[in-house]
Every structure is written in structure tokens, then in C-alpha cells.
Amino acid sequence: MGSSSRGNRPRMACEISVDRIVAGRAAERGDTLDVYTSRELPEGSLAPDLTEANVLRREVLRDSIADALQSIGERSRDVIAVLPDSSARVVLLDFETLPAKPQEAEAVVRFRLKKSLPFDVEHAKVSYQAHVSGKGVRVIAAVALTSVIQEYESAFREAGYNPGVMLPSMLAALGAVDADKPTMVVKVDAFTTSIALMDGSQLLLFRTLENSRGLNLTGEQLAEEVYPSVVFFQDTYHMNIERILVAGLPDSESFNVLQNQTGIAVEELVSARRVANVNGNLPRWRLAGVLGALAS
16 A cells, blocks of 8 residues: 555556456556456365455465466566455544654554454554545555465465565555546455545545345445445535446446436446456456556
8 A cells, every 4th residue: 555656666466356366467658458367266266354264275376376477478576466355454544643653653553443353453464544634634544464464475476476565456446546526436346345435536435345146236236235325425525426436247237227226427447448458258347456556
């Protein structure tokens, strides 16, 4: 989650999900992909979770990462690793002030996180960004057990790559969002439905809900899940959401249903202009995490 310039960020990103690896390389201008590929993972290779072991077949994951990244053709071994949303927790925190010294600020953030986590924060990796506003400081914190991070990091290193930046999938995907008007971003995967509300550069709400329907979620079912967040946003900020960006709905009819149910314009999170051609049968939404990680 640290800020860096386009010049020193990796040009490759690799997303790990329960059923496949997706890898991509940024074009020179940084907001599009010029090469991308995917590799299916055998069932039982991965079990994304906050508190339990995630990587069940380490050699399979390592080899799939190596195969996907080698096919990209980038000389550098540096890569942004995009992890399943189920393996990390993202929390928004508000403070009146934060200490100027990074170590002291992190201690304050960790203290506030204690009540928000199902595990001991002392055994976790914490990364955060702080934004000063008129009312104080808004912190976006990403937290995962150190043991879980080490599982993924080891797989990349054993494959011969350096995962210098690691991001949960939804946070990564937000890097591709231009929220010049109040925008809801919805990302569906096999286990979770993640919802973010943005206005300009401000992240106003972030929720990750359990998704028991997997990738078969319909537009009507998704509308039921996002509606409470729409009401919360309107009541809290006295603004209307002007568009919804979605990744993970199965077909255009589901988009139409979601738009009709919410009364808000619905668009694909990954637009056609950001990727010239989709590899084989890989739907464009599958590239959301990789594209956002490289475009941010």
C-alpha cells in the first residue's frame, strides 16, 4: 500500500485466486495491459482464509506462478503480488490526529485494530495509508496474519520472483478506478463480495461480505447485497451514487438487472480500452486486480 512512482514500481503483477493464477505486464503508459495470461489451479491447491493455512499444495502454486510469469517475458524479477480478499482484512479507521513518527503511528493503528480482528494483531502484518481531511485523519489499513503472508511470499520467491508489493485483490482493483463522481465498486469472487464507495481520491466505505453463491451470483442477488451500502452512503454523506463499477457478474443480463434494481448506471470495472484482447476464454473482469495493481 506504500506510494511509489511509476518508474520504480514493478511492471508485472500476479493475482492468486482459488482457481487460477492471472499475470499481466503494464504497457509503457501504465494504465493498460499489453501482455497477460492465466493458469488454472487444480481444485484443493488453495484455501483462502484469515486464520488458517492458505496454501495447501505449495509446489503446484509455485510452479503455476513461475509458468505464468515466465510467459510474460519481462526481464525484471520484481512483481506485485495480488492476494485473495479472504486472506486479508481491510479496515477504515478515523483519528483526530496520528503521531508524526511512523513507529508510533503504527502502534496507534495496531491498538485500534485489536477489536476489529479475529486474530492477535501482534501476529499480523499491518500496512496502512493515512489521509488528512478537514475532520482529522482517515486511515486505510490492510491486515493479514504474518504466517499467511509468508505462505504466499515463499511461493513467489521459490518461483524465482520478488513480491516487493503485496495487496488484497479489491484494494488492488481500486487502483484502476477514476472516481471523478461518487462511485460504488463491487468485486465478486468465489468466496466474497467486496464493496467500496469512493468520491474523488477518498475511500469512504469498504466492506467484504461472505459470498455463499460463488461466481453464479445473479444481478438481482447482487442488488440485494449492495443496497444497504447504497442507503448508508446516501444517509451518511447526503450524496447519490452516480455509477456502479462491477467485476464478476456472469453476463450482460445480470448487469441490466442490477441497474434496474438500483436505479444507478452500471459499468464493467475493466473496460475494453484497458486490455486489447482477452486471452482465450478469460473474461475481462478477471484482470481487475492485476490491472489495478499496475495502474495505481
